[in-house]
Amino acid sequence: MKRLTxxxxxxxxxSALLYAGLGVPGExxxxxxxxxxxxxxxKLDIEKRFDKEKLTVVxxxxxxxxxxxxxxxxxxxxxxxxxxxxxxxxxxxxxxDGDGMPELVAAAMTGPETSALYIxxxxxxxxxxxxxxxxxxxSKFSRPFMVxxxxxxxxxxxxxxxxxxxxxxxxxxxxxxxxxxxxxxxEPKNGEFLCKYIKTKxxxxxxxx
Amino acid sequence: xxxCKVLAASLIAITLTAGFSLKAAEESLxxxxxxxxxxxxxxxxxxxxxxxxxxxxxxxxxxxxxxPIEGTVQGDSLRLRSWPWGPVIGMFNTGMPVxxxxxxxxxxxxxxNGQSGFMHKNYVSTAxxxxxxxxxxYPGNTASGGYLPKSxxxxxxxxxxxxxxxxxxxxxxxxxxxxxxxxxxxxxxLPSDKFIALFGPVARESMRQTGVPASVTVAQAILETGWGRxxxxxxxxxxxIKGTGPAGTTNAYTQECTNGQFVTIKDxxxxxxxxxxxxxxxxxxLQNSRxxxxxxxxxxxKNADNYARGIHQAGYATDPNYANKLINLMKSYNLYQxxx
Numbered sequence: 001m002k003r004l005t006x007x008x009x010x011x012x013x014x015s016a017l018l019y020a021g022l023g024v025p026g027e028x029x030x031x032x033x034x035x036x037x038x039x040x041x042x043k044l045d046i047e048k049r050f051d052k053e054k055l056t057v058v059x060x061x062x063x064x065x066x067x068x069x070x071x072x073x074x075x076x077x078x079x080x081x082x083x084x085x086x087x088x089x090x091x092x093x094x095x096x097d098g099d100g101m102p103e104l105v106a107a108a109m110t111g112p113e114t115s116a117l118y119i120x121x122x123x124x125x126x127x128x129x130x131x132x133x134x135x136x137x138x139s140k141f142s143r144p145f146m147v148x149x150x151x152x153x154x155x156x157x158x159x160x161x162x163x164x165x166x167x168x169x170x171x172x173x174x175x176x177x178x179x180x181x182x183x184x185x186x187e188p189k190n191g192e193f194l195c196k197y198i199k200t201k202x203x204x205x206x207x208x209x
Numbered sequence: 210x211x212x213c214k215v216l217a218a219s220l221i222a223i224t225l226t227a228g229f230s231l232k233a234a235e236e237s238l239x240x241x242x243x244x245x246x247x248x249x250x251x252x253x254x255x256x257x258x259x260x261x262x263x264x265x266x267x268x269x270x271x272x273x274x275x276x277p278i279e280g281t282v283q284g285d286s287l288r289l290r291s292w293p294w295g296p297v298i299g300m301f302n303t304g305m306p307v308x309x310x311x312x313x314x315x316x317x318x319x320x321x322n323g324q325s326g327f328m329h330k331n332y333v334s335t336a337x338x339x340x341x342x343x344x345x346x347y348p349g350n351t352a353s354g355g356y357l358p359k360s361x362x363x364x365x366x367x368x369x370x371x372x373x374x375x376x377x378x379x380x381x382x383x384x385x386x387x388x389x390x391x392x393x394x395x396x397x398x399l400p401s402d403k404f405i406a407l408f409g410p411v412a413r414e415s416m417r418q419t420g421v422p423a424s425v426t427v428a429q430a431i432l433e434t435g436w437g438r439x440x441x442x443x444x445x446x447x448x449x450i451k452g453t454g455p456a457g458t459t460n461a462y463t464q465e466c467t468n469g470q471f472v473t474i475k476d477x478x479x480x481x482x483x484x485x486x487x488x489x490x491x492x493x494x495l496q497n498s499r500x501x502x503x504x505x506x507x508x509x510x511k512n513a514d515n516y517a518r519g520i521h522q523a524g525y526a527t528d529p530n531y532a533n534k535l536i537n538l539m540k541s542y543n544l545y546q547x548x549x
Contacts, residue, residue: 056498074498110499110524112450136529147527151451170527173534178435179449184527195529 033090057108076108082158097188133192283340284332293366314366398438409547419492423547428538444480454479
């Protein structure tokens with residue numbers, strides 16, 4: 001009897017080890033990443049979660065009592081890591097626009113090659129976060145998120161640099177020749193992120209030799 | 210001891226089930242690599258086509274008849290205009306009775322609820338001719354409520370009637386010749402007319418199943434491939450989607466720059482058995498929740514330009530001019546003709 005109990009225990013532990021690496025992020029553990037938002041006397045726990053019901057990635061804020069005080073709209077359908085100050089990152093909290101208040105930075109996959117990056121700004125009036133706009137002034141086009149439609153397995157399709165400028169890999173469409181691979185550069189300005197310039201990949205990635 | 214064996218067996222079963230459910234969950238999460246669902250496309254489309262052809266024929270016969278004719282509005286928020294493509298003076302919903310007193314090109318001259326004006330023929334049913342509900346080609350920006358001057362509106366209405374905005378021959382499923390030409394096409398850049406003639410019927414077929422406007426699909430395929438120039442070898446991949454497709458993967462080599470050095474990267478692109486599969490797979494993506502709002506709006510308004518703007522706003526493409534580029538192509542090559 002003791003041997004059987006031991007056998008069962010060993011079997012269960014082995015199974016747990018076997019499946020430990022196979023857990024789907026957001027399935028057994030819906031929290032993909034955690035961080036803390038602190039500004040003046042506001043302290044919130046931020047979680048990037050996978051909503052099992054809707055199969056979407058969302059950000060959620062909890063107060064010090066563990067109560068949910070805010071939840072974002074769907075960021076996308078799958079987890080997406082970005083390169084943030086040189087490191088692979090799922091969720092970051094950093095002052096991106098230089099006003100002393102940190103913002104929430106997170107991305108999610110929205111299609112086979114496409115990801116969306118969201119930067120949420122805290123709204124003291126209502127204890128919630130609102131997404132900051134990404135604007136292409138020349139094209140008079142704006143969205144409350146940034147899109148990269150050239151997926152990179154090394155997470156370099158979305159890069160947040162140390163100076164808070166952002167680079168997205170994306171296609172530049174031409175009518176006759178098909179799309180060209182390019183980079184879109186954004187900088188924080190006047191409460192939003194402005195597209196500074198667009199360059200083709202060959203212009204930027206010049207080899208050393 | 211026996212109960213211990215049962216317990217052990219149960220535990221094994223539970224553990225294995227957990228393993229399978231994890232795998233299943235993993236697969237469900239990978240929602241971008243699902244294969245197209247098989248549907249009986251031809252049967253339903255053919256019957257609808259036959260019905261539309263009959264309707265067009267009856268509308269022609271109707272012209273010979275005498276007015277007034279009693280009819281019914283078929284389409285919500287159908288515009289009543291002062292003249293063909295003129296200012297909107299009223300909006301009426303499905304089922305509203307209408308008296309047809311004449312016609313002018315694509316439009317019926319009508320009296321409805323005490324008001325007189327013009328309504329597009331495609332959305333008015335009569336006893337002999339059911340409304341085709343085929344979205345007309347909107348000249349100018351009349352789709353968004355703008356209008357054309359009277360003489361221009363009447364001229365556009367007349368020319369639209371001839372060019373197929375109210376089709377003299379209702380679109381059909383791809384003909385044997387069209388299917389044959391498509392089957393023998395193995396990729397490579399085509400002249401614009403040939404590219405559109407090849408992919409228009411396929412996109413229209415897909416639209417019948419998914420609701421995604423064919424005009425937008427064809428314009429997207431043009432932009433993504435440069436008129437067929439880059440469809441990933443023989444992968445029949447019109448939209449440059451990576452991963453594993455119904456026919457496997459095709460590897461293509463691209464240049465990546467790492468630490469200032471160019472490195473050749475081998476990327477796997479979805480491979481399809483047919484061009485239709487590629488279009489259906491792409492349409493499936495456009496049916497997900499992110500783009501669902503744009504599709505629902507299109508189903509109400511039948512405005513393909515707004516649909517292009519809608520998917521762009523919802524996150525399709527990094528390029529800020531993507532929607533405008535699609536619309537330019539749709540207008541330049543009258544891709545609206547493929548919308549049903």
